[in-house]
Amino acid sequence: GNRDTIYSFGTFDLSKSDLTISMPDSKGKYMTLMPISQDHEVYPGLNAPGTYTFKQSEVGTRYMVFVVRTLCDPNDPKDMQRAHKLQDGIKVSQADKGDISGLQNWDEKSMLAMRKAYNALGSTASSSASYFGVKCDRSYLDAAMGVAVGWGGMQQKDALYLPTQVEKNDGKTAYTITVPKDVPVDGFWSVTVYNQKRFMVPNEHNSYSFNSLTAKKNTDGTATLHLGGDPKADNFLYIPKDWLYIVRFYQPKKEILDGSWSFPKAVEVK
Secondary structure, eight states: OOSSEEEEEEEEEOSSSOEEEEEOOOTTSOEEEEEEETTOOBOOOBOSSEEEEEOHHHHOSSEEEEEEEEEOOTTOHHHHHHHHHHHHTOEEEOSOOOOSTTOOOOOHHHHHHHHHHHHHHHTTOSOOTTTSSOGGGSOHHHHHHHHHHHTTOOOTTTEEEEEEOOSOOSSSSOEEEEEOSOOSEEEEEEEEEEOTTSOOOOOTTOOOEEETTTSOOOTTSOEEEEESSOTTSTTEEOOOTTOEEEEEEEEEOHHHHTTSSOOOOOEEOO
């Protein structure tokens, strides 16, 4: 998970009737509708306000999930109020809602064992580029690893996730990242700290992540993130023992996707 956006979810049966979802106008703030099929096929994100119709013949499966991400500042009550109002503006309609009779009774024990195995494989990747998409875009192995490591991730044109490990992740050695003024994204960037199981760790500083909306900028427009060190420093992020961080690019531009632009690495504080 992350603290960049709040999520809206829905699961629907398309076998009896089409589904219509109307998205409100977010006034330029990041808000994206992402459809996912029952087979975990991730379709392109839909960013424009308006009405969208989903058919079983097009989604490819009886059931589908939709995920809406709405950018917000979790520490700003007014911004949270704005984001919640946008969530309330999502309208869903369907003539016949169907039922759950088509759901399969999977064996949970074997499913969890399989997830653990794919998670171990997928956790070694340094990018999510091949994990999320439709069947023709990726191998079965990539698809399975994507589901295990980060179900609900977006196609790389919509979002790219870069897990990064520092050399001295003992929870005591501090690092900094100086984020350039102009990161080539149409959405936003973010940095979130996790433990090795990729969970955020509760801490007294309530410090987990920063993004292009929440990070305090330097006079030149850059943003210096302090991973560990002085808790009173601007953009301080708490680091637990054996930590890692994930860089996220929402709506990345061509230079990120083709590798000609790279996010700066964390630098150890001497």
